[in-house]
Amino acid sequence: MHKPLFLAATLSLLAAAPAHAETWYELAATGDAIGYGDADTIASHDGETSLQVLLGLREALGAEENIEFLVSEVRFSCSDGRYRVERVSGLDGERAEIAEIPGSREWKQVSEGTLYASFRDFACAARSARAVVDPYRATAEFWRPDEELLESATIELAGQFYVG
Numbered sequence: 543m544h545k546p547l548f549l550a551a552t553l554s555l556l557a558a559a560p561a562h563a564e565t566w567y568e569l570a571a572t573g574d575a576i577g578y579g580d581a582d583t584i585a586s587h588d589g590e591t592s593l594q595v596l597l598g599l600r601e602a603l604g605a606e607e608n609i610e611f612l613v614s615e616v617r618f619s620c621s622d623g624r625y626r627v628e629r630v631s632g633l634d635g636e637r638a639e640i641a642e643i644p645g646s647r648e649w650k651q652v653s654e655g656t657l658y659a660s661f662r663d664f665a666c667a668a669r670s671a672r673a674v675v676d677p678y679r680a681t682a683e684f685w686r687p688d689e690e691l692l693e694s695a696t697i698e699l700a701g702q703f704y705v706g
Contacts, residue, residue, distance in 0.1 A: 566596070567671035568680065570660035574600050575612075576684050577657040578677040579664045583615075592617045592628070593665040597657070598681025603632065610635045611678065615645070616658070620666035624649040625658055637678060 565581040575597040583594035596613050603609040609632035618625045626649050632641030652658045663669040674680040 566674050566677045567664065568674050568677075569595075569664050569671050570657050571684065572657060575657065576681055577660060578674065578680075579661055579671070581664075584665050589619065589621060590617050591620050591665045593661060595661050596677050598677065598684065600685050602635075604641065608634045609641055611637070611681070612643075616661055616665075618652075618662050618665055619649065620662070623652045623662065625652055625662060626650065 564583075566578045567581060569577045569579050571577065578596045578598070580594040580596070583592070585592050592615055594613065594615055596611060599610055599612065601607075611633040612630055613633060614630045615628040616625055617628055626646050628645045630643035630645060631639045632643060634640050652662050660669075664671060
């Protein structure tokens with residue numbers, strides 16, 4: 543039998559897998575940001591539902607303009623449509639946390655047609671959305687689709703002429 547080979551292959555795949563699996567979904571976009579929700583972080587307790595979200599920004603933020611992503615924990619009161627942001631981390635293009643922004647303890651009303659409305663619908667009503675493997679890469683492809691295609695086409699073309 544091939545059980546030892548199968549077991550070794552399975553163990554090597556498990557060792558290569560990330561310790562914390564995330565299942566991201568593209569939820570909505572505005573002119574300034576595209577929002578993703580991590581389905582693995584949806585949790586309900588005492589009438590409230592929390593969710594981790596990631597915003598991929600069109601333009602970098604900050605004095606040095608280096609925050610490209612915002613990762614937040616958002617809590618919703620699904621029964622009355624309110625939300626509050628528990629915490630926010632600012633990440634640079636390399637996905638390193640470079641800023642910790644305090645959240646708000648104040649509840650706000652969700653306005654329809656906003657990113658927060660899409661987050662609420664995903665967390666509270668289990669609205670379906672398009673899965674993405676890597677929201678960071680998906681953000682780059684969303685904001686700069688021509689650059690990504692041009693860059694990959696250039697690399698592919700260059701690879702055809704490589705003489706090694």
